[in-house]
Amino acid sequence: MDATFFMNVISAGLLTGLVYGLMALGLSVIFGVMRVVNFAHGDMMVVAMYAAYLLFNKLGIEPVPALPLVAGGLFVVGYLLQRLLINRFLGVTEHIQFLLLLSVAIIITNGVLMVFGPDARNVQLDAAFESYSIGPLVLDKVRVIAALTAAAAAAALWAFFRYTTTGTAIRACADNPIGARVVGLDVERLYAVTFGIGTACVGAAGCLLLLLVDVHPHLAHDYTLLGFIIVILGGLGSLGGALLGGVLVGLSEALSGVLIAPSLKSMFSFGLLILVLLLRPQGILGRKA
Amino acid sequence: MSDNATSLSASITRRGFTTAAAAGALVSAAGLPLRSARAAAPLKLGVLLPRSGHLALIGQACQRGAEIGLPMLRDMGYSVELMNADTESNPDVGRTQAEKLIREGAHMLMGCFDSATTLAVAGVAEQKGVPFVVNIASEPKLTEQGFKYVFRNFPSAGMLGKGGLMLFKDIFAATGTTPKTAVLLHINDSFGMAMLGGINALMPKLDMPFQIVETIAYDPKARDLSIEVSKAKAAKADMVMTVTRLNDAILLVREMVKQQVETMGIISPGAPGMYEKQFAKALGKYADYCTTNVPWFDPHQEMTKELEKAFEKAFPEETFDLNIGFTFEAVLIAADAYKRAGSTDPNVLTEALRATNLTKRAMLGGPIKFEANGQNMNLISAAVQNLGGKPTVTLPAASAVAKPVFPMPPFKGRA
Numbered sequence A: 001m002d003a004t005f006f007m008n009v010i011s012a013g014l015l016t017g018l019v020y021g022l023m024a025l026g027l028s029v030i031f032g033v034m035r036v037v038n039f040a041h042g043d044m045m046v047v048a049m050y051a052a053y054l055l056f057n058k059l060g061i062e063p064v065p066a067l068p069l070v071a072g073g074l075f076v077v078g079y080l081l082q083r084l085l086i087n088r089f090l091g092v093t094e095h096i097q098f099l100l101l102l103s104v105a106i107i108i109t110n111g112v113l114m115v116f117g118p119d120a121r122n123v124q125l126d127a128a129f130e131s132y133s134i135g136p137l138v139l140d141k142v143r144v145i146a147a148l149t150a151a152a153a154a155a156a157l158w159a160f161f162r163y164t165t166t167g168t169a170i171r172a173c174a175d176n177p178i179g180a181r182v183v184g185l186d187v188e189r190l191y192a193v194t195f196g197i198g199t200a201c202v203g204a205a206g207c208l209l210l211l212l213v214d215v216h217p218h219l220a221h222d223y224t225l226l227g228f229i230i231v232i233l234g235g236l237g238s239l240g241g242a243l244l245g246g247v248l249v250g251l252s253e254a255l256s257g258v259l260i261a262p263s264l265k266s267m268f269s270f271g272l273l274i275l276v277l278l279l280r281p282q283g284i285l286g287r288k289a
Numbered sequence B: 001m002s003d004n005a006t007s008l009s010a011s012i013t014r015r016g017f018t019t020a021a022a023a024g025a026l027v028s029a030a031g032l033p034l035r036s037a038r039a040a041a042p043l044k045l046g047v048l049l050p051r052s053g054h055l056a057l058i059g060q061a062c063q064r065g066a067e068i069g070l071p072m073l074r075d076m077g078y079s080v081e082l083m084n085a086d087t088e089s090n091p092d093v094g095r096t097q098a099e100k101l102i103r104e105g106a107h108m109l110m111g112c113f114d115s116a117t118t119l120a121v122a123g124v125a126e127q128k129g130v131p132f133v134v135n136i137a138s139e140p141k142l143t144e145q146g147f148k149y150v151f152r153n154f155p156s157a158g159m160l161g162k163g164g165l166m167l168f169k170d171i172f173a174a175t176g177t178t179p180k181t182a183v184l185l186h187i188n189d190s191f192g193m194a195m196l197g198g199i200n201a202l203m204p205k206l207d208m209p210f211q212i213v214e215t216i217a218y219d220p221k222a223r224d225l226s227i228e229v230s231k232a233k234a235a236k237a238d239m240v241m242t243v244t245r246l247n248d249a250i251l252l253v254r255e256m257v258k259q260q261v262e263t264m265g266i267i268s269p270g271a272p273g274m275y276e277k278q279f280a281k282a283l284g285k286y287a288d289y290c291t292t293n294v295p296w297f298d299p300h301q302e303m304t305k306e307l308e309k310a311f312e313k314a315f316p317e318e319t320f321d322l323n324i325g326f327t328f329e330a331v332l333i334a335a336d337a338y339k340r341a342g343s344t345d346p347n348v349l350t351e352a353l354r355a356t357n358l359t360k361r362a363m364l365g366g367p368i369k370f371e372a373n374g375q376n377m378n379l380i381s382a383a384v385q386n387l388g389g390k391p392t393v394t395l396p397a398a399s400a401v402a403k404p405v406f407p408m409p410p411f412k413g414r415a
Helices: A003-034 A041-059 A063-084 A094-118 A142-162 A166-177 A179-181 A185-207 A218-232 A241-261 A262-279 B014-029 B056-068 B070-077 B091-103 B114-130 B156-176 B190-205 B226-234 B246-258 B277-287 B301-315 B322-341 B346-354
Strands: A131-134 A137-140 B003-009 B043-049 B080-086 B107-110 B132-134 B150-152 B181-187 B211-218 B239-243 B266-268 B291-295 B381-387 B390-395
Touching: A003 A041, A003 A137, A003 A142, A003 A166, A003 A185, A003 A218, A003 A241, A003 B070, A003 B226, A003 B346, A041 A063, A041 A094, A041 A218, A063 A185, A094 A218, A131 A142, A131 B114, A137 A142, A137 B132, A142 A185, A142 A241, A166 A179, A166 A185, A179 A185, A218 A241, A218 A262, A241 A262, A241 B226, A262 B211, A262 B226, B003 B239, B043 B056, B043 B091, B043 B322, B056 B080, B056 B301, B056 B322, B070 B080, B070 B301, B070 B322, B080 B091, B080 B322, B091 B107, B107 B114, B107 B322, B114 B132, B114 B150, B114 B190, B156 B190, B156 B266, B156 B291, B156 B390, B181 B190, B181 B226, B181 B381, B190 B211, B190 B239, B211 B226, B226 B246, B239 B246, B246 B277, B277 B381, B291 B322, B322 B346
Parallel strands: B043 B080, B043 B107, B107 B132, B132 B150, B181 B211, B181 B239, B239 B266, B266 B291
Antiparallel strands: A131 A137, B003 B080, B291 B381, B381 B390
16 A cells, blocks of 8 residues: 555545535534534435435436525525424423434434335436546545535635624524523524524535435434534534534544454544543534533 | 235125134134134235335335235235235344234245344244245355254355356356456445355365455445545455445445446456446446346246236336345245145145245246255356346356456446
């Protein structure tokens, strides 16, 4: 195994990690503002993947151009879900929230199973098989697009929360919900917008992931779990942390796969998680409660 | 009740029910054993398949195989009713469903596609004393553990590996090209590990002309196989050997195309994945020339032609593959044993299964006959290569529909 081989492995791990990061961004945004752990995260991504699949098959729109449409659609779904359902459970104990979102996840999984059946579906595009050759480096085209989108989404979210009035209001709700109400902010609406933003991120990730993996109804559980590992590593509620967590998981999987055994690579993500929980429970970029 | 039931019998009318009830009362009053009554009612066959979960695609294909042949079996004078249950690709669920089917009156069990679930169900069958016909599962323990009620119409991992490896030599001989090295990528579940054990044991015994220079194990539920493929690429082997399921087979070949891994061939010594419809659908032109050495249909058998015709009529969008064939044959074996036994007594049924001798069949090999340990002794593998998007028998020559292509054309520039 030469240096070129390791360069390829590291770049693949890095790109995969950024895709993981994009997927985890939404989870982090929702928790960071509302302290709600979205157990239906992976299931919402599966819905986005099916939406992208339908747009391609019925209207011929490829997943990357379909991204704004799917993200917009998921924003509406998230907004309504928060407005009509989750807002009613914000004051209750955490385990009730867990049960609520687990129920939503089970309903979504079984719903897509009823509508689409158990068959795996995919979109067949030449781009899904293409790669860029830069000297000895071979970079997967889809992962490059997904990684750039992830970085752009994280930057856009950061700018939104930092520079816009709505973003500032959402941060105020996150810091002090009672204070936000006192100064006249519509906290429920802002929470709904936040949940919508979180699900829109998942929608974007779903479109890109459809180019990498085939979608089927039972795909959600693995990605929900992966999302949790990433955001806990990076720090719950931190946008940069979600990307950093994704990259760490991607790199640890890649390097452990090469240096030890590919079948043990998931073990290293969990090992990393335990290490962070022991040494820095709030996550690498997280703030202490 | 089981999930659903598919029956060859006519539906029960009120008059029929009253008559049957009266007859039943008379028989009970006479103290006759109902269970071993003459086979007037159909055999209740408990069908256990992974119709959901990560093996759902293959489980559904098997289910189609169980159901598509029912009219054919009726025409042949067999009487069978299917009691369908979903194992959810989970051995624990399989065990519970098997117990439930037996409680609900299943006379015999059939299934379960994956080795781990099949082994769990075999344990239930032995404990309850209910005969169990294995449609597909290659775990050696199923026929080496001393089970009395288990009969397998599918090769064990050792048989599968041996048949598959022998065909490698035949492919090289037929095409005049012999690779020197290979990299083996395999899943690490019970099937994958059993296959690995078989391959490692058989390679020196069979004096294979190539050497395995790298063995890479991975999780069959893996989300991403880029690292595995990078490692395989770094091995710089002439050929890639695979032991896969379906989803990982797709990920593997897609990743090989992306990482520009050009090889003389991608050949499986006997595993699912590459001959399946979804594989061709997901990979298009890149699915072509992948070869799987597996037990397959005998294209020249009348029963195969009839089954294929019925299948294509009912499921024009689906692929007619070994999952359909072996599951159909498992139902045939069960129905045939019941017809000869004339009883639903489990021990009588078991003896009838042991005496099976079915000369008319759909799959390659001689008559279906079981050894003392319950293993069908007459099974052979075929080299099935994807050509023009369809799995095609290329060897043995007597059953071949096309000639094998090796080395395969590179991915780059494929039309």
